[in-house]
Amino acid sequence: MIPSLPRPVWLRAGTALYLVAFLIFLFLPLVTVGVFAFNDAAYPAPPWHGFTLDWFIGNAAKARTGLFGDEELLGSIWTSFEVACAVTVLSVVIGTTNAFLMERGRFWGKQALSVMMLAPLVIPGVILGISILAFASRVADVLNDSFGLELEFLRPGLPLVVLGQFSYIAAIATLTISARLKRFDRTLEEAAYNLGASRPAVLWTITLPYLRPALIGSAAIAFLMSFENFNTTLMLVGADSPLTIMMYGRMREGATPVLNAVSLFLMVASAVLALSLMRRSEPR
Amino acid sequence: MDDTAGPAWQRRLMVGLLLAPALLWLFALIVLPHVDLALLSLRERTAPREYVTSLAQYRTFFGEPLYWHIFVRTAVMSLISTLLTLLIAFPIAWTIAKLARGRLGTLLFIVCLIPFWVSETVRTLGWMILLRESGVLPGILVHLGITAVPVELLYHDATILVGLVYTSLLFMVVPLVSSLESLDNSLIEAAYDLGGNGLSILRQIVIPHALPGITAGCIVVFMLTLGNYLTPTLLGGTSSQWFTEQIYTQFITRFNWEQGAAFGFLLLALSTSMVWVGLKLSGQRFSDVMRRT
Incomplete structure (x- = not known):
């Protein structure tokens, strides 16, 4: 119950x-x-064999590949990063145009669209x-059969992964x-118009600065959701695996503590992102 | 950008320009792919590159006990997991919203959110290291003399539930906290003065007030659990028998897209109908629930 009782x-x-608990x-x-x-053993399991940095920097004598020497893993981090950047830009841009459409526009079927x-x-x-x-395969097949066009980006691969993640992250950015x-407060825009500002000037100096916190916030959320996405990515992935898919594959095989090292890296990275966002939003 | 200013053609041009990307997004990536998926699930291959329209894929689902067993199992496990998440999250949400005051409450809330900034893959890796036969918890159990030899704690239904509840907690705590915060303390005090006890206050004051939050949380958690792939397959191993795994097998491993499409539609139907039932039971509108979460 509440403290007053x-x-x-x-x-x-x-x-x-x-x-x-x-x-x-x-x-x-x-x-x-x-x-x-940091455990000095070949598998991430007890007992504790002592502290080591092998799983980050590698150890040639023990034939251990560390995170910074594991090109496959580093490559997948880079892949995830590229995908996340593309998804973030797309989602924030479409989220913004959608927001203006739904808040400012008047048109038939608006309720259904929302x-x-x-x-x-x-x-x-x-x-x-x-x-x-x-759907992408069908479009690719039709184009191939009727025009002889072979569109590589409609086959499983990173462009489809970007589209797949964007398809729902855009909805979150829009909200x-x-x-x-x-x-x-619309009177701010009206005041600017009265003072002779043009439409682009009002948008650029009044409305978008006001939206900045939401734009930054939704960009961070979009980036994080894209980086961590698994379900949609699993179905659309081609030869280049993003990090989550790569980690999943290795976890099924029974992996070395390199995965722990990359996980720790992820934890630190997302903590830094979270803290910098909170610091930004605090003064408001 | 201002819809009320400027001549009519300019306004219409603006709406048109803003409408184009929205429609492109919704039709090219959501509506048309789902129509295509529906058509795909309704055809049957009779010879190479020859197809007829039929319900064969759905007949296979109902005719083959393995498939609908897994379907029902996934639904029941998701339901159990949703209820467990609600039970575990409610006291925490109550503590955050009502008991911890000022900065402490905010701090506690942030602490609860931190694990969910980390990828589900990482969290699942943690559970695997903790629970596998050579892992941390079985070792501790032997050390304490509770079991003679290390026991395998992975690959059980209970393990899957632990993983699913863990993954879902955030999506329950957030809507619960926001709905409990809006509950006026004086209502609880009045109920107490009028002779209510903990249980009756909970039933007659707190739960009715928090119902929108409870519904929102349950809907989202159920949906995410039903569609989860990573946690059941890694924590349940070969015995996980999760329906999304069947979809993956049909689509990617066997390349039987027609069957996979039918499975996908069945999962979508289940998910959508549960969302609908949840909304009906609590008398809420879809858009309000989604904005809440």
Whole structure:
């Protein structure tokens, strides 16, 4: 119950205990992953054999490849990065045009369109993946049969991965940016017009600066969701694997602590991203 | 950008320019692919490059016990996992929204969010290291004398549930906190003064107020669990029997796209109908629920 009401001792103690147990549950897997990145053994399992940095920098004497020497893994990080950048740019741009469309535009069928824009969020990622895969292949086949065109980007590969992830991340960006645009005070724009500003000038100096926090926030979310996406990517991936797919493949084979090392790297990277975002949003 | 200013043709041009990317996105990547998938699921290969329209793919699903067993199993496990997530997340959301005051509450909320900034792959790797036979927890159990030899804690249904609940917690905690925060404390105090006890207050005041948040959380968690691939296959191993795995097998391994498309549609139908039932039960609108999460 709430603090202003009498709470028996057992309830207070129980709440505290539950909270501690919950936090342990939450952090145990992450701490484990981090700790075993430094274990001097061939497999990420106990017992503890002592501290080593082999799984980061490698060790030729023990025939260990570290994260920084594992070209396959580094390549997949780069692939994920490229995909995430493309998805972020696409999602934020389309999210912004959608926000203006839905908040400012008046047209027939607007209600239906706003429901449709939410649909990608309730379609399981695997199904988004297979439907885009099947459709792209059909388009490619038709173009090939009737015009002899072979369009490589419609076959499984990174361009399709980008499209697949974009198909639902755009919906999230639209929601975030629309929510902020809705709260915008329109008199600011009117004042600028009255003072003689042109449309592009108003957009550039008044409206977009106001939207900045939402643009940055949705860009960060889009980047993170793309980087971590698994379901949609799994169905659309070609020869170049993004990081999550590469890690999944190695985890099935029973992997070395290199995976722990790359995981730790990911944890640190996302923590830095999260902290810098929070710092940005704090003064507001 | 201003819809009320400028001549009519300019306004129409603006709406048209903004409408084009939206329609391109929705039709090229969502609507048409799903129509295509539906057509694909409704055809049957009779000879190489020859197809007829039929319900054969759906007949295979209902005729082959293995397939619909896995389907039902996935649905039931997802339901159990959703309820467990709700039960585990509710006290935490209550603590964040009502008990921890000021900065402590915010801090606790952020701490709860941190693990979900990390990829699901990493979290699953953590559980695998903890639970596998040569892993951390079986070792501790032997050390404490609870089991004589290390036991395999991976590849059980319970393991899959642990992984699924873990992955889903965030999506339950966030809507619950926001719906509980809007509950006025004086309502609870009034109920208490009028003789209500913990249980009756929970049932008559708290739950009715938090229902939109509960529904939103449950819908999202159920949907994500149903569509999950990584956690069941890695924590459940070959015995996971998750329906998304069947879709993958048909599509990628066997290259039987017609069958895979039918499976995909069945999963989509299940997911959509559960969302619909959830909305009906709580009397909410789809768009409100999605904005909440």
